[in-house]
Amino acid sequence: MTFYNRGAELEELRTAHESPDHEFYVVYGRRRVGKTELLKEFCRERPHLYFLAAQEAEDRQREKFVEQVAAHFDDRVPRIEGWDEAFDYLADQLATEQTIVVIDEFPYLVDENDSLPSYIQSFVDEHLRDTDSMLVLCGSSISTMEPEVLGHESPLYGRRTGQLDVQPFSFRNARDVIAYDLADAIRSYAVTGGTPMYLTLFDYADSLPENIRDHILSPAAILYNEPEFLLRTELRNPARYMSILEAVATGHTTPNEISGATGIDSGPLSKYLQTLRRLRLLDRTVPVTASPKQSKRSRYLVADEFLRFWFRFVEPNRSSIEEAPQIVLDGTIEPGLPDHVATTFEDVCVEATWEAIRQDELGPYADVGRWWYGEDEIDIVGLDPNDDRILFAECKWTSEPVGYGLVESLRAKADRVRWGSDTRDEEFVLFSKSGFVDGLTEDLDDSWSLFSLEELDDLLV
Structure with missing residues (x-):
């Protein structure tokens, strides 16, 4: 798979790796979200040991892990009886060389031996802390990663120096x-x-x-x-x-x-x-x-x-x-599909709203989301309690240009939103797939902003 984006995640991993101390990172997120590609990109051109666990018997998993450690450090494969010995062997090798150790699909190992987090706890406490190496545990099973690695009752709780919850791409x-x-x-x-x-x-x-x-x-x-x-x-x-x-x-x-x-x-x-x-x-x-x-x-x-x-x-x-x-x-x-896409368009417009806020095209807002009460709904409402300012926006994925009817409808619904004072500042935004009827822009005052697909394209570059 071609590697795309993930600049912020890469920078966080690079910063951690360049620190003078040991690092223990947890990288998790849903399947197919790009965790493995992120870690491979991070490890590229850095000394690393990458182990991909599989759904196999515990003995075979451990054998493969030890074989990979030995191959990386150009050592003969030792006879290992348990995971505690496997991590002791890894510790001996890390004492001589700074290395990134990635264990991917970690939940497969836990499925075969639920004591594995305890072995890694001992490895971190007794060995990794004394090195400047980096251990990364990665997994796709949220139902395993959160309780067994990140949870309060996990032996590993409090040991990690950072975590990345890898999310799907924004639009x-x-x-x-x-x-x-x-x-x-x-x-x-x-x-x-x-x-x-x-x-x-x-x-x-x-x-x-x-x-x-x-x-x-x-x-x-x-x-x-x-x-x-x-x-x-x-x-x-x-x-x-x-x-x-x-x-x-x-x-x-x-x-x-x-x-x-x-x-x-x-x-x-x-x-x-x-x-x-x-x-x-x-x-x-x-x-x-x-x-x-x-x-x-x-x-x-x-x-x-x-x-x-x-x-x-x-x-x-x-x-x-x-x-x-x-x-x-x-x-x-x-x-x-048009009805299905209309919901996605609202999410895209939320992204655009935040970007317009960052670019000062809209006033600063602390919170942005949907609003509804009874039969009334507004696609996007932004709140700025510090300045008593509120934003109202509608998003239309229709084949016809937006006209005056939507303007009046949004004004009426805005009056029914109970928030802020009676003298609050109000800002209005319309997003439209098919543009706007002639004359609408000129007839609206400065409290209104209109975004067609062309303006959205410029905003989301």
Whole structure:
């Protein structure tokens, strides 16, 4: 896979490596997000030992690890009986040479021996601290990495000197990969999301429908079963979790709606929702003016664009896709795609709002998010409590230019947002895929900012 972006993550690892002390880093995140490529890029041209664990018996895993340590230090392979001896052997070698030691897919080792974190604790406390080498544990299984490596009850808790939670690319970063114009890039991002492997599977010399057909709707394609495979690596019985994700992807976003769509009672449902949030598969949102801990107006969203696409269009239509994928593409996906992309466009506009704030094109705001109350919704609301200033924005992914009706509608809804004082400063923004009707820009005062795709393109360069 070609390496893209990750400049901030690389710089953090480089800074840690150049420190005069030992370093123990934890790198984790969902599958396919690019952790291995990041570590390979970091290790390139630096002395390093890279060990990729596999789903094998413990004895064979340990043998391979020791063989790799011996090969790196040009030593004969010693006879090793346990992991404690394996790490003692590694410690003897690190005493003579500064080295980056990467253990990738660490959860596979823990699956075979759940005492391994204790052995690494002893290695860090008794040996690594006395060197200027660097140990990196990397893993994709959130359900293993968080409790076994990062959790309070882990033997390794408090030992790490840093951690990287590697996230999917934002739309702005994904533009380096997506070789379409802006409108088609947004459509494509609404399908692949920001996971690097998904992005790089598409051939951008082909149209988006062709890529969907070839890389998602083909039963032989990697992405056809990817979400199910992802869930099975984290969960023993994923069926109910899949039904929840499908319900949310198809528009059931409140706990009551999810319960009604899945038949799961509210008690068990809360635990399932909590697990899906912990695995970064669902996000919980509340109105930006509300307290996340106290608000009862929560909504759930599928946390990844590809998963949202797959659970909306692929999972409910698997039987038809097996028989006639082109009919599903033409009759179900293409007609429903504009509505699906509209949600992604809102997220892209949130990115653009933050960038406009950084570039001083909009006033400074401390918090930006969605707002709703009853039947009223506003796509983006920004809050600056220090200066009693509030931002209201709407995002329209429509084929017609935005006109005066949206201006009046946004003004009316803004009056119903209870936040700040009666004399608060108000700022308004409109984002439009198809531009604006003639004369609208001239008729609005300086409190309004209008962004067409052309302005968005300039902002997100």
